[in-house]
Amino acid sequence: xxxxxxxxxxxxxxxxxxxxxxxxxxxxxxxxxxxxxxxxxxxxxxxxxxxxxxxxxxxxxxxxxxxxxxxxxxxxxxxxxxxxxxxxxxxxxxxxxxxxxxxxxxxxxxxxxxxxxxxxxxxxxxxxxxxxxxxxxxxxxxxxxxxxxxxxxxxxxxxxxxxxxxxxxxxxxxxxxxxxxxxxxxxxxxxxxxxxxxxxxxxxxxxxxxxxxxxxxxxxxxxxxxxxxxxxxxxxxxxxxxxxxxxxxxxxxxxxxxxxxxxxxxxxxxxxxxxxxxxxxxxxxxxxxxxxxxxxxxxxxxxxxxxxxxxxxxxxxxxxxxxxxxxxxxxxxxxxxxxxxxxxxxxxxxxxxxxxxxxxxxxxxxxxxxxxxxxxxxxxxxxxxxxxxxxx
Numbered sequence: 001x002x003x004x005x006x007x008x009x010x011x012x013x014x015x016x017x018x019x020x021x022x023x024x025x026x027x028x029x030x031x032x033x034x035x036x037x038x039x040x041x042x043x044x045x046x047x048x049x050x051x052x053x054x055x056x057x058x059x060x061x062x063x064x065x066x067x068x069x070x071x072x073x074x075x076x077x078x079x080x081x082x083x084x085x086x087x088x089x090x091x092x093x094x095x096x097x098x099x100x101x102x103x104x105x106x107x108x109x110x111x112x113x114x115x116x117x118x119x120x121x122x123x124x125x126x127x128x129x130x131x132x133x134x135x136x137x138x139x140x141x142x143x144x145x146x147x148x149x150x151x152x153x154x155x156x157x158x159x160x161x162x163x164x165x166x167x168x169x170x171x172x173x174x175x176x177x178x179x180x181x182x183x184x185x186x187x188x189x190x191x192x193x194x195x196x197x198x199x200x201x202x203x204x205x206x207x208x209x210x211x212x213x214x215x216x217x218x219x220x221x222x223x224x225x226x227x228x229x230x231x232x233x234x235x236x237x238x239x240x241x242x243x244x245x246x247x248x249x250x251x252x253x254x255x256x257x258x259x260x261x262x263x264x265x266x267x268x269x270x271x272x273x274x275x276x277x278x279x280x281x282x283x284x285x286x287x288x289x290x291x292x293x294x295x296x297x298x299x300x301x302x303x304x305x306x307x308x309x310x311x312x313x314x315x316x317x318x319x320x321x322x323x324x325x326x327x328x329x330x331x332x333x334x335x336x337x338x339x340x341x342x343x344x345x346x347x348x349x350x351x352x353x354x355x356x357x358x359x360x361x362x363x364x365x366x367x368x369x370x371x372x373x374x375x376x377x378x379x380x381x382x383x384x385x386x387x388x389x390x391x392x
Contacts, residue, residue: 026074026075026099027071027072027073027074027075028071028073028074028075028097028098028099028102028103029069029070029071029072029073029097029101029102029103030049030069030070030073030078030080030095030097030102030103030105031067031068031069031070031071031102031103031104031105032047032067032068032104032105032106032107033062033066033067033068033106033107034047034062034066034067034068034082034084034106034107034109035066035106035107035108035109035110035111036066036084036109036110037084037089037109037110037113038109038110039108039109039110040066041062041064041065041066041067042062042066042084042109043062043063043064043065043066044061044062045061045062045066045068045082045083045084045089045107046059046060046061046082046083046084047059047060047061047062047068047070047080047081047082047107048080048081048083049070049073049078049079049080050078050079050080050081051074051076051077051078052076052077052078052079052093052094053076053077054074054076056074056076058070058073069102071102073097074097075097075098075099076096076097077094077095077096077097078094078095078096078097079091079092079093079094079095080092080093080095080105082107082109084109089107089109089112089113090107090108090109090112092105092107157201157202160201161198161201161202161205164194164197164198164201165194165195165198165205165207165208165211167190167194168190168191168192168193168194168195168198168211168215169191169211171187171188171190171191171194172187172188172191172211172214172215172218174187175187175188175191175215175218176218181222184218184222185219185222185223188215188216188218188219188222189219191211191215191218192212192215192216192219195208195211195212195215196212199212203241204245205245206242206245206246206249209238209239209241209242209245210238210239210242210252212235212238213235213236213238213239213242213252213255214235215235216231216232216234216235216238217231217232217235217255217259219231220232220235220262229263232259232262232263233263235255235259236256236259236260239252239255239256239259240256248279249279250275250276250277250279250280250283251276251280251283253272253273253275253276253279254272254273254276254283254286254287254290256272257269257270257271257272257273257275257276257287257290257291257294258273258290258294260272260294261273261290261291261293261294261297261298262297264294264297264298266294266295266298266300269290269291269294270291270294273287273288273290273291273294274287274291277314281314284310284311284314284315285311285312285314285315285318285321286311288307288308288310288311288314288321289307289308289311289318289320289321289324291304291307291310292304292305292306292307292308292311292321292324293324295307296324296328301328301331304324304328305325305328305329305332308321308322308324308325308328309321309325309347311325312325312351312354316354317358319354319355319358319359319362320355320364322351322352322354322355322358323351323352323355323362323364323367323368325347325351326347326348326349326350326351326352326354326355326368326371327352327364327367327368327371329344329345329347329348329351330344330348330352330371330375332344332345332348333345333348342375344375348375349372349375349377352368352371352372353372353377353379355368356368356369356372356379
């Protein structure tokens with residue numbers, strides 16, 4: 001009886017042992033050496049192993065001898081990258097792990113840098129190096145050289161585009177600081193010329209059209225009359241081409257609205273600025289304020305007050321919006337013919353006090369204080385008002 005029980009225990013123990021061996025056999029090992037850019041063993045390189053057949057990611061660092069090891073990995077295919085100081089220096093894809101033996105994957109930073117430089121040179125020249133061509137069939141070589149030729153042409157095109165765009169940016173940045181109107185206009189015209197060249201090289205770059213809109217707007221600032229309006233129209237056209245590529249750009253709609261406002265095209269300005277506010281609520285206050293400014297410039301103070309109120313509602317800390325709203329309401333004051341008493345819209349005092357609360361020493365503090373005092377309001381301020389002395 002005891003013997004039979006012992007036998008069962010041995011058999012059961014053996015069974016578990018076999019299970020353990022079977023489970024152990026399902027894991028694999030990947031390891032290798034890492035050499036740095038100087039060709040010496042590199043400590044602390046980060047090895048990332050990404051399993052591609054089934055999702056999985058593992059990471060390990062190389063030791064002081066440049067050796068890295070990851071054991072207990074599931075059997076599968078891995079893409080492996082080696083990073084030094086946060087930069088990927090080499091990558092090997094499709095490494096298949098094996099049962100029963102480790103798979104060695106080595107990284108050589110110096111060799112990888114040489115290969116990268118050779119590949120870049122080949123892309124720029126359109127021709128294979130001898131080392132790259134070694135071992136290729138004629139068909140492979142022809143296909144690769146065709147691709148290199150395309151890459152080389154693309155690189156040359158991109159370089160020409162970048163050079164032209166950067167020249168334009170140099171002029172565009174210099175123009176605002178120029179005090180001589182003629183030189184300022186020349187800078188903007190130089191920017192426009194190069195940006196138009198850039199647009200012919202690649203018409204699908206938002207940055208080109210946005211910069212062209214900025215350049216034409218700047219040029220308009222140096223002009224008068226029909227020339228000024230023509231530049232505004234060209235700026236609007238450039239911004240519209242930007243929107244054709246990126247139709248949800250609220251900032252561009254805001255710019256277009258401002259330009260239409262400068263031309264006193266109020267329906268177009270209002271439509272564009274409303275669109276900016278809809279697309280980006282964080283721009284709503286500025287967009288509504290700009291609408292108000294456009295209405296003032298267009299001789300529509302009543303509509304302007306409504307927009308300044310919208311701006312203040314969108315951003316209660318927008319001091320300038322409160323002041324403009326209050327000052328326009330002040331203009332709506334009327335005199336009772338029977339009593340001779342001056343009355344003002346209900347929000348007038350609230351708006352002006354809100355401005356002073358936000359900017360007690362702001363650029364409009366003196367005017368806001370004077371208006372409030374004219375309405376019989378007591379105001380505590382440090383702003384000096386003519387004839388009123390200095391109040392604390």
